[in-house]
Amino acid sequence: MQISKSDVEHVAKLARLEITETERDAFSKQLSAILTYVEQLKTLDTEGVEPTATVLEQTNVFREDKARPSLSVEKALANAPESESGHFRVPRILE
Amino acid sequence: MSLYKLTLRELQEKFTKGEVTACEIVQAYTLRLNQLEPKVRAYITLTKEAALAQAEALDEKLKGWRRTMALMGMPVAVKDNICTQGVLTTCASRMLSNFVPPYDASVIARLRGQSYLLLGKTNLDEFAMGSSTENSAFGPSRNPWNLSRVPGGSSGGSAAAVAADLCAAALGSDTGGSIRQPAACCGVVGLKPTYGRVSRFGLVAFASSLDQIGPITKDVADAAMLLGVIAGHDPLDSTSANLPVPDYAKALKKKDFKKLKVGVPREYFAEGLDPEVEQAVQAAIEEIKQLGGEIKEIALPRTDAAIATYYLIATAEASSNLARYDGVKYGLRSKETGNLLDMYMKTRQEGFGPEVKRRIMLGTYALSAGYYDAFYGKAQAVRTLIRQDFEAAFREVDLIVTPVTPTPAFKLGEKSEDPLQMYLSDIYTISVNLAGNPAIAVPCGFSKDGLPIGLQIIGRPFEEETLLRGAHAYEQATNWRTKRPNIR
Numbered sequence: 001m002q003i004s005k006s007d008v009e010h011v012a013k014l015a016r017l018e019i020t021e022t023e024r025d026a027f028s029k030q031l032s033a034i035l036t037y038v039e040q041l042k043t044l045d046t047e048g049v050e051p052t053a054t055v056l057e058q059t060n061v062f063r064e065d066k067a068r069p070s071l072s073v074e075k076a077l078a079n080a081p082e083s084e085s086g087h088f089r090v091p092r093i094l095e
Numbered sequence: 096m097s098l099y100k101l102t103l104r105e106l107q108e109k110f111t112k113g114e115v116t117a118c119e120i121v122q123a124y125t126l127r128l129n130q131l132e133p134k135v136r137a138y139i140t141l142t143k144e145a146a147l148a149q150a151e152a153l154d155e156k157l158k159g160w161r162r163t164m165a166l167m168g169m170p171v172a173v174k175d176n177i178c179t180q181g182v183l184t185t186c187a188s189r190m191l192s193n194f195v196p197p198y199d200a201s202v203i204a205r206l207r208g209q210s211y212l213l214l215g216k217t218n219l220d221e222f223a224m225g226s227s228t229e230n231s232a233f234g235p236s237r238n239p240w241n242l243s244r245v246p247g248g249s250s251g252g253s254a255a256a257v258a259a260d261l262c263a264a265a266l267g268s269d270t271g272g273s274i275r276q277p278a279a280c281c282g283v284v285g286l287k288p289t290y291g292r293v294s295r296f297g298l299v300a301f302a303s304s305l306d307q308i309g310p311i312t313k314d315v316a317d318a319a320m321l322l323g324v325i326a327g328h329d330p331l332d333s334t335s336a337n338l339p340v341p342d343y344a345k346a347l348k349k350k351d352f353k354k355l356k357v358g359v360p361r362e363y364f365a366e367g368l369d370p371e372v373e374q375a376v377q378a379a380i381e382e383i384k385q386l387g388g389e390i391k392e393i394a395l396p397r398t399d400a401a402i403a404t405y406y407l408i409a410t411a412e413a414s415s416n417l418a419r420y421d422g423v424k425y426g427l428r429s430k431e432t433g434n435l436l437d438m439y440m441k442t443r444q445e446g447f448g449p450e451v452k453r454r455i456m457l458g459t460y461a462l463s464a465g466y467y468d469a470f471y472g473k474a475q476a477v478r479t480l481i482r483q484d485f486e487a488a489f490r491e492v493d494l495i496v497t498p499v500t501p502t503p504a505f506k507l508g509e510k511s512e513d514p515l516q517m518y519l520s521d522i523y524t525i526s527v528n529l530a531g532n533p534a535i536a537v538p539c540g541f542s543k544d545g546l547p548i549g550l551q552i553i554g555r556p557f558e559e560e561t562l563l564r565g566a567h568a569y570e571q572a573t574n575w576r577t578k579r580p581n582i583r
Contacts, residue, residue, distance in 0.1 A: 008456070011456055011463065015456060015459040016418070016443055017440065017447075017455060018440035019452070023449075027452075027453065030514055031457060034457060034514065039403075040399075041400055042469075046479075049476040049480060051472060051475030051476050055290050055531030055556075056291055056334055056336070075197040079193075079194055079195065080424060080425060081428035088423050090423055091433065091438050092435065093434065093435045
């Protein structure tokens with residue numbers, strides 16, 4: 001299976017990854033090899049087989065809707081690259 | 096005898112009897128670390144000073160009091176993808192190189208509750224993605240048995256630290272073999288518990304339906320002891336199982352395989368298995384037979400499909416989990432200015448290493464419009480078939496034995512150019528994560544080059560007791576654990 005350079009660019013954009021030309025060329029080759037390998041799954045018959053998302057039996061796990069102690073604003077912001085008056089600060093969104 | 100040579104239990108016994116203080120323990124390990132850590136490079140962050148301060152406080156507090164808790168005063172290393180409040184947790188990534196968690200992972204809260212001593216945070220492949228620790232942003236760890244070899248991965252730092260006596264025991268995490276494979280490469284014991292047995296709260300997520308925290312220790316009884324502390328239900332992790340935790344030490348009393356049926360899957364002894372590894376594992380199977388085990392050949396017919404299935408599911412989950420690294424709430428933010436989208440793209444470009452990017456790309460592709468059904472959906476269906484293989488096998492047998500790795504530890508740099516070759520080395524460990532079962536790696540011999548070889552024992556879900564009993568019986572009947580690396 002061939003993953004073209006423009007496929008790589010498209011997927012990188014979806015993944016919010018800026019990539020260099022060198023990376024683009026390498027990913028095109030490596031992802032093609034890996035996807036060719038995983039294509040072997042096509043030979044297995046999975047007609048009517050339920051997909052497994054988790055091995056656990058339990059489905060919805062509920063708890064009481066009660067307030068519990070949580071991180072303080074200072075602690076929650078302590079690792080932020082930029083913060084201002086109790087908020088995370090980000091670059092301009094609209095030009 | 097040097098304190099650092101002792102098992103967790105031996106050290107605990109001395110500590111409980113008051114023959115040794117917590118300070119003396121930390122001092123012994125500090126000397127050892129000063130001497131060998133520059134060679135092995137098992138740790139990303141060392142916390143020996145904080146450990147010494149804690150040890151002093153502990154010794155003071157304990158004057159005239161009984162010492163009762165299993166891990167009190169015990170020097171433990173923790174993989175650097177498990178959150179430790181106030182202690183840097185980097186995931187071996189540039190992205191998190193400055194991240195100091197404001198809370199403890201639930202497993203750490205339990206260890207802290209017992210007054211354990213954190214010696215440091217161990218090296219790993221970035222975000223636990225890899226089989227050699229070569230993907231660490233801070234450089235690879237070395238295999239204590241041969242410093243030109245990898246220690247395995249991704250919990251390579253934890254395994255190397257245990258093997259080199261740079262801690263008494265360690266925690267790792269296992270998504271596709273990341274506890275068992277490095278344990279085998281370093282000649283120590285590594286246990287991946289059943290999915291849901293141990294809380295994942297505070298474990299930095301890689302592939303949430305596969306990740307599990309577990310112990311890496313000098314012997315099986317230590318693994319049983321550590322598992323007993325970290326296992327159990329946690330309301331903070333909705334995927335943790337609400338089941339009682341048995342007394343794992345009790346499970347070790349029967350030192351045989353009597354009345355146990357032990358399956359040997361023929362698919363695990365096919366092409367690609369190194370003859371020395373095969374020989375060691377076959378000898379172990381013979382030993383298990385001598386110990387009363389009934390050996391049965393079994394089939395796990397979808398073994399061949401496991402790697403493809405895993406690398407679709409794990410990367411899909413990773414691409415979603417790692418979307419959180421956007422330069423907003425914590426971690427790296429690119430200095431390059433621009434709008435918000437530029438900031439995301441540049442931050443992720445600068446913060447992630449090549450393997451992490453590759454997996455995000457693969458996972459994003461597998462989940463993208465037009466390919467979801469053909470790749471991700473297909474892999475989820477095959478995962479069901481792989482689970483069914485294990486369920487069918489465990490109707491016939493109580494335990495399954497296999498190799499852990501196709502070869503002993505490879506050389507640094509040997510596989511780093513070819514990602515697919517690296518993925519293929521996970522063949523014997525990966526299915527277990529897809530199926531959710533518990534499995535343990537125990538030493539079962541050495542190659543002629545003096546590199547450790549591991550035996551994998553797989554059990555039924557939530558039957559860690561049988562798993563530990565078998566592993567312990569085998570370990571006690573052999574003397575592999577007494578051989579220690581001579582680090583040069």
